[in-house]
Amino acid sequence: MAAGQKKFPVNDPSKNYSFFQDVWDVVRQIPKGRVTTYGAIARYLGTGSSARMVGWAMNNSFIIKPAVPAQRVVNRNGMLTGKMHFNPPERMQQLLEKEGMIIQNDTIQNFIDHFWDPATELS
DNA sequence: AGTATGACTCATT
């Protein structure tokens, strides 16, 4: 990893660290046209975290700035499980299509080709 | 303070 670019802090049980902040920081690193999964983020932040909490962080991501590209986070099948939480729900798919994804039946086509794993990309 | 609830995932049946 390049100098000055530090690895995102993992959860530290000894202090009250903001898990959400970690998640948002990672999500903001997702390059345009790429996507990742809840589980990948959870694993990157430490197995102590669960994918459910990543979803929770996304739910709260709408109220923070800078904005978090929550549309780039889908479940491990490339399915837009969180689209109903967007405003309006169609927005998630529209944003992804605008970034070059092809989506059918709420599922990103060729998902594996667009997958971005923070564990390997950020290391 | 205990229970319920997720934008999830994995192992087992």
Add this chain to the structure above:
DNA sequence: AAATGAGCCATAC
């Protein structure tokens, strides 16, 4: 291959 159960842990009530 589809359904089920369990683990996950921070909020909400």
